Amino acid sequence: MLTPRTEDELAEMIRETNAPLRIQGGGTRGFDPGTADEVLTTSGLSGLELYEPGALTLVVKAGTPVAEVEAVLAAENQRLAFEPMDHRRLLGTSGEPTIGGVVAANVSGPRRVQAGACRDSLIGVRFVDGNGTVLKNGGRVMKNVTGYDLVKLACGSYGTLGVLTEVSFKVLPKNEATAVILINGQSARKAVQTMSKALASPYEITGAAYTPSGLDGHPVTMLRLEGFAASVTYRAEALTKALGDVGEIHIETDPERTKAGWEWVRDVHSLSDVAGDLWRISVKPSDAPDVLEAIDPKAYLLDWGGGLIWARMPSGTDVRQKMQGIGGHATCLQGRASRFHPQPETLATLSAGLRAKFDPKGILNPGVMA
Amino acid sequence: MEMPTPNSRILERKSRIVARLLTVLPADAVIHEEVETRAYECDALTAYKCPPLCAVLPASTEEVSAVLKICHEEGVPVVPRGSGTSLAGGALPTADSVILGVARMNEVLETDYDNRFIRVQTGRTNLSVTGAVEMDGFFYAPDPSSQLACAIAGNIAMNSGGAHCLKYGVTTNNLLGVKMVLMDGTVTEIGGAYLDSAGYDLLGLICGSEGQLGVVTEATLRILPKPEGARPVLMGFDSNEVAGACVSDIIKAGVLPVAIEFMDRPVIRATETFANAGYPDCEALLIVEVEGSEAEIDEQLGLIMEIARKHNPVELRESKSAEESAAIWLGRKSAFGAMGQINDYMCLDGTIPVSQLPYVLRRIGEMSKDYGLDVGNVFHAGDGNMHPLILFDANKPGDLETCEAFGAEILRLCVEVGGCLTGEHGVGIEKRDLMVDQFAPDDLEVQMKVKDVFDPKWLLNPSKVFPLEASEARRAH
Numbered sequence: 001m002l003t004p005r006t007e008d009e010l011a012e013m014i015r016e017t018n019a020p021l022r023i024q025g026g027g028t029r030g031f032d033p034g035t036a037d038e039v040l041t042t043s044g045l046s047g048l049e050l051y052e053p054g055a056l057t058l059v060v061k062a063g064t065p066v067a068e069v070e071a072v073l074a075a076e077n078q079r080l081a082f083e084p085m086d087h088r089r090l091l092g093t094s095g096e097p098t099i100g101g102v103v104a105a106n107v108s109g110p111r112r113v114q115a116g117a118c119r120d121s122l123i124g125v126r127f128v129d130g131n132g133t134v135l136k137n138g139g140r141v142m143k144n145v146t147g148y149d150l151v152k153l154a155c156g157s158y159g160t161l162g163v164l165t166e167v168s169f170k171v172l173p174k175n176e177a178t179a180v181i182l183i184n185g186q187s188a189r190k191a192v193q194t195m196s197k198a199l200a201s202p203y204e205i206t207g208a209a210y211t212p213s214g215l216d217g218h219p220v221t222m223l224r225l226e227g228f229a230a231s232v233t234y235r236a237e238a239l240t241k242a243l244g245d246v247g248e249i250h251i252e253t254d255p256e257r258t259k260a261g262w263e264w265v266r267d268v269h270s271l272s273d274v275a276g277d278l279w280r281i282s283v284k285p286s287d288a289p290d291v292l293e294a295i296d297p298k299a300y301l302l303d304w305g306g307g308l309i310w311a312r313m314p315s316g317t318d319v320r321q322k323m324q325g326i327g328g329h330a331t332c333l334q335g336r337a338s339r340f341h342p343q344p345e346t347l348a349t350l351s352a353g354l355r356a357k358f359d360p361k362g363i364l365n366p367g368v369m370a
Numbered sequence: 371m372e373m374p375t376p377n378s379r380i381l382e383r384k385s386r387i388v389a390r391l392l393t394v395l396p397a398d399a400v401i402h403e404e405v406e407t408r409a410y411e412c413d414a415l416t417a418y419k420c421p422p423l424c425a426v427l428p429a430s431t432e433e434v435s436a437v438l439k440i441c442h443e444e445g446v447p448v449v450p451r452g453s454g455t456s457l458a459g460g461a462l463p464t465a466d467s468v469i470l471g472v473a474r475m476n477e478v479l480e481t482d483y484d485n486r487f488i489r490v491q492t493g494r495t496n497l498s499v500t501g502a503v504e505m506d507g508f509f510y511a512p513d514p515s516s517q518l519a520c521a522i523a524g525n526i527a528m529n530s531g532g533a534h535c536l537k538y539g540v541t542t543n544n545l546l547g548v549k550m551v552l553m554d555g556t557v558t559e560i561g562g563a564y565l566d567s568a569g570y571d572l573l574g575l576i577c578g579s580e581g582q583l584g585v586v587t588e589a590t591l592r593i594l595p596k597p598e599g600a601r602p603v604l605m606g607f608d609s610n611e612v613a614g615a616c617v618s619d620i621i622k623a624g625v626l627p628v629a630i631e632f633m634d635r636p637v638i639r640a641t642e643t644f645a646n647a648g649y650p651d652c653e654a655l656l657i658v659e660v661e662g663s664e665a666e667i668d669e670q671l672g673l674i675m676e677i678a679r680k681h682n683p684v685e686l687r688e689s690k691s692a693e694e695s696a697a698i699w700l701g702r703k704s705a706f707g708a709m710g711q712i713n714d715y716m717c718l719d720g721t722i723p724v725s726q727l728p729y730v731l732r733r734i735g736e737m738s739k740d741y742g743l744d745v746g747n748v749f750h751a752g753d754g755n756m757h758p759l760i761l762f763d764a765n766k767p768g769d770l771e772t773c774e775a776f777g778a779e780i781l782r783l784c785v786e787v788g789g790c791l792t793g794e795h796g797v798g799i800e801k802r803d804l805m806v807d808q809f810a811p812d813d814l815e816v817q818m819k820v821k822d823v824f825d826p827k828w829l830l831n832p833s834k835v836f837p838l839e840a841s842e843a844r845r846a847h
Binding site: 053136141142143150152155157172238327348350 | 482483484485486507508528529531535539540542543552556558559560562563564565566567568569570571572573574575577578579595596597598618619621622623624625626662663665666669670721722723724725750753754755788789790791792793794795796797801805808809810812813814816817819820821822823824835
């Protein structure tokens with residue numbers, strides 16, 4: 001395993017090799033391993049570079065553990081707005097998730113519906129491309145349209161365009177209070193309608209999820225409100241009124257319980273002990289019930305108001321085949337199917353073209369995203 | 371600002387190129403008479419003008435594709451144009467280029483409130499996107515000052531922002547999908563009405579690429595439910611440092627205003643003379659706006675004013691009504707007009723880390739004395755996006771050049787303190803030659819390699835963004 005300690009050392013390693021490398025942060029996200037044998041880990045590139053709470057700006061080295069980043073922010077009552085998930089329990093992996101891994105896979109949690117994805121909070125990157133050239137794009141300011149936005153391109157490129165060494169974020173203040181509106185007994189179709197109605201209200205929903213089998217085994221629709229205490233109380237009441245007759249409603253405001261509940265959603269715990277292939281499906285929210293009918297999963301969770309479906313499928317099911325005629329895309333995280341949704345020809349050609357420019361030797365995560 | 375010498379082989383073939391374009395477009399969509407092409411000789415950066423070879427106004431994606439295919443075959447550069455409101459020269463033609471305007475493509479194609487998106491043709495203006503959904507309680511968040519006129523196509527090309535992006539983000543954060551035509555005429559779709567797209571984030575790459583990678587003809591945009599209400603508070607301080615510290619304290623306190631606008635004394639005075647908004651005569655003025663229900667607004671403004679009081683404001687005025695809100699915004703909204711009343715001005719757009727505000731403002735003041743040109747500052751303080759307005763006299767020989775040199779020095783200062791050349795206007799031709807101050811050669815080279823992939827012949831808006839000497843080998847065929 002290669003463990004560079006500095007960006008220069010990393011650049012030199014890449015310059016001097018022609019052998020394929022498997023790029024890894026903490027290795028907890030069960031990335032498609034690709035075809036490379038040699039592992040290159042960024043875990044040696046760790047530490048805080050800059051944190052200005054008054055400017056909502058954080059710059060860290062890519063190998064920094066996510067837990068460390070979150071602790072630094074929490075000390076100033078701030079956080080990463082996009083609520084990255086921890087894949088360990090769901091995927092049965094171990095190790096320490098790194099912030100670079102979060103960026104490489106554009107990992108975003110339930111707050112995606114309101115605060116955006118990882119790519120929306122990311123304002124700067126430094127990385128070493130497949131030539132061993134150190135590159136930077138973006139910076140430490142949140143408004144920047146100078147040149148092409150390679151920050152977005154790097155985010156979610158799974159180490160195939162370069163090895164991240166440093167990432168910069170716009171961070172946000174933590175909320176003072178949370179309320180969760182829990183609606184019992186809805187069908188998936190009814191739940192998506194309820195979530196759409198809530199997300200179209202002015203009450204700033206920061207989480208909208210549905211499980212057909214909550215902690216007590218019954219279906220639950222969950223709507224999260226965050227902010228100052230008085231405001232949260234007001235919005236919870238106003239939203240409940242606006243939703244009308246949707247069934248039995250319970251409002252949970254206990255800080256510990258709401259936190260645990262949304263970690264349960266974020267980390268998809270309800271699917272972790274179910275056998276079968278694991279799929280992550282991104283669709284138009286109103287299409288979610290049709291997708292569920294088409295694929296008939298063993299277990300599932302809806303997040304992002306229905307726009308994100310996590311599903312456990314009988315081993316070997318071709319979810320993409322079953323989804324035909326419905327827009328969106330499906331990623332296979334566990335199972336024999338190819339991990340990434342095949343792209344239309346033009347986009348595949350452009351992507352291959354970009355990859356050839358950033359990694360002409362073809363040594364960065366070959367086989368991944370291909 | 372230097373532009374490449376027009377390719378004489380293209381100029382000689384003008385009649386043939388126009389004739390070919392007329393085979394795929396109606397006669398009124400191909401503008402080639404010299405008197406008429408003048409309408410497309412510049413954008414809002416009016417200091418630079420050059421009529422194009424011709425201008426075309428396609429009415430559909432198919433027509434855009436047909437036009438690009440012909441231009442690709444003929445080796446003619448194409449300059450895409452939204453409404454021509456770029457302050458950076460993004461839509462400035464060269465004599466050997468075809469202007470491709472999307473103004474005739476302004477339809478709403480689909481609105482979907484359940485899934486909270488709208489799909490439009492990109493010639494539609496920014497404000498009319500909100501106009502199409504506001505009766506149902508929704509809005510499109512990015513709000514550049516030119517929103518009455520500017521087109522979504524240009525917003526995507528420049529990744530436009532606005533006063534409210536502190537909370538809602540800029541164009542790239544509100545764009546879900548596009549239909550785009552590549553330079554060779556290939557039509558492709560990226561993303562869609564869902565929150566994350568498959569594969570590389572090409573949508574993020576397209577947004578802000580200044581019309582150099584493709585022509586976007588349709589856009590799927592995220593729309594948001596309108597907040598229940600919004601109200602600002604105005605605060606005056608007797609130094610820029612104190613106002614800057616107040617901004618930082620507000621942000622640290624956990625309130626997230628939708629806008630924090632900053633004006634300095636020259637701008638305050640100019641707007642008072644011009645619009646009579648009733649602003650206090652002080653060194654620095656902040657307008658902080660929050661959203662929510664009446665009670666939520668009261669709570670947030672209360673907290674903000676409590677923070678402001680610790681900084682001994684010379685004035686603290688909370689809006690209690692729509693009329694008072696309008697009065698507070700009046701001066702800010704007329705700031706550019708007010709400065710224009712005094713003289714010609716150049717509007718800069720650098721972004722700096724918020725903590726550097728007082729230092730940068732002081733340095734700009736010192737430079738103003740050195741260059742002998744007045745400057746006013748009005749900007750989005752929450753995100754550090756500055757808009758220094760340098761006053762000059764366009765009729766006075768040498769004044770424009772002095773102004774440009776002054777502007778360049780301010781932008782270099784922005785980069786030096788950890789910021790960037792442009793926060794929301796784009797590079798265009800205006801900041802092209804300063805790119806080497808922000809980017810190392812390798813960082814520029816890799817961006818040009820991205821263009822190589824999308825537009826191998828470098829025909830789309832080729833003389834923009836990159837310094838001419840850096841892109842020369844790629845542009846010369």
